[in-house]
Amino acid sequence: MGCFFSKKSKRKSSEKDLTSTATAAESTNNAASNNAEEAPKQYSWDKREKVDPKDFMLTGLKDATVGRLPDKLKGQQFVIQECENCNIYILDHSATITIDDCVNCQIVLGPVKGSVFFRDCKDMKCVVACQQFRTRDCKKMDVFLCCATQPIIESSTGMKFGCFQYYYPELAFHFKDAGLSIFNNNWSNIHDFTPVSGETNWSLLPEDTSVLDFVPLPDPESEFKSVRISTETGRSIVPLTRGGRRKESDESCLFVFFAGDYTTANARKLIDEVTQKGFVLIQTKEVSMRPEDVNRVFKNNAEGLTELITKGPVVALELNGNGVVEACRNIATEVFSGTKVRHMAFSILHYVLMYIIFKLMSVLFD
Numbered sequence: 001m002g003c004f005f006s007k008k009s010k011r012k013s014s015e016k017d018l019t020s021t022a023t024a025a026e027s028t029n030n031a032a033s034n035n036a037e038e039a040p041k042q043y044s045w046d047k048r049e050k051v052d053p054k055d056f057m058l059t060g061l062k063d064a065t066v067g068r069l070p071d072k073l074k075g076q077q078f079v080i081q082e083c084e085n086c087n088i089y090i091l092d093h094s095a096t097i098t099i100d101d102c103v104n105c106q107i108v109l110g111p112v113k114g115s116v117f118f119r120d121c122k123d124m125k126c127v128v129a130c131q132q133f134r135t136r137d138c139k140k141m142d143v144f145l146c147c148a149t150q151p152i153i154e155s156s157t158g159m160k161f162g163c164f165q166y167y168y169p170e171l172a173f174h175f176k177d178a179g180l181s182i183f184n185n186n187w188s189n190i191h192d193f194t195p196v197s198g199e200t201n202w203s204l205l206p207e208d209t210s211v212l213d214f215v216p217l218p219d220p221e222s223e224f225k226s227v228r229i230s231t232e233t234g235r236s237i238v239p240l241t242r243g244g245r246r247k248e249s250d251e252s253c254l255f256v257f258f259a260g261d262y263t264t265a266n267a268r269k270l271i272d273e274v275t276q277k278g279f280v281l282i283q284t285k286e287v288s289m290r291p292e293d294v295n296r297v298f299k300n301n302a303e304g305l306t307e308l309i310t311k312g313p314v315v316a317l318e319l320n321g322n323g324v325v326e327a328c329r330n331i332a333t334e335v336f337s338g339t340k341v342r343h344m345a346f347s348i349l350h351y352v353l354m355y356i357i358f359k360l361m362s363v364l365f366d
Helices: 010-038 171-177 263-276 291-301 324-334
Strands: 057-059 065-068 078-081 087-090 097-100 106-119 122-136 139-147 152-154 157-163 202-204 252-257 280-287 314-320 340-342 346-349 352-357
Touching: 106 171, 252 263, 252 324, 263 280, 263 314, 263 324, 314 324
Parallel strands: 057 078, 065 087, 078 097, 087 106, 097 106, 106 122, 122 139, 122 152, 139 157, 157 202
Antiparallel strands: 252 314, 252 352, 280 314, 340 346, 346 352
């Protein structure tokens, strides 16, 4: 005979509770495992910062001062279209830039790794640095240009070109990021893809032209007020060259810097010295040389130079003016103190090698 109100066994109850707890824990673990297995895989491109196309376009603006501050584009492509009476400053490096259907705008473009393409634009004044420059169906453009290749105009009229002259603190780094050399500038070597017999679609701006006469500095109240911009020739990142203009003297000098730690700095130092003495920088070039180029340019003085070209490209400067050869001799021995000089002005300075020859050879500038 049993008791109706019998007590439950604590032992059995505990065992049952433990079993329930274990089962619940196992279910939770299985659920977590299933969730982990079902979670989508993360790829590297999923972690990239999302890009809003609107951040890389200027469209339909009028009477505005706009653009992008340094380090905002970071190598992306950019589009400018249907703008009128605007001052536009793109103070960063980019991949490519296209400018379409713009009228009466002043535009500054930081270094562009690829092409800059103007289409259906008129009454434009621009400062541009790029690998390739093209225009199509454009009218009346004044362009201060640094272009690594031959600029091309197509179905365009009233085009005028000058040498790039511009500075802001990050510009040298932007040239490097865009893969452009400040010494490779074909600004005056224009190719007209659609010439018209008896007409001239392009010309060079007067040599004493100032960038500020065409492209103003940003409004002091604009977002660019904190950027230190200069259009002074002495501060320009790109050396001012005469380009395709007629030479004033029959005497020219080719000064070549071989690759080293101070190549650019010493090239700029030489430019400052010779221009202060009244001589003219015709053109510059940074180019890799082959052994046969060394033999052709330096002829009897080529011995020992072949090894030097393996260290990197050379920087060549063409200088012009009566007495320029003797002036370069003196600069090589006096300005660059500590220089070891031997016959034909072959010299070494802090791992930078400079060579002067007195007749310009086309191999470096073709």
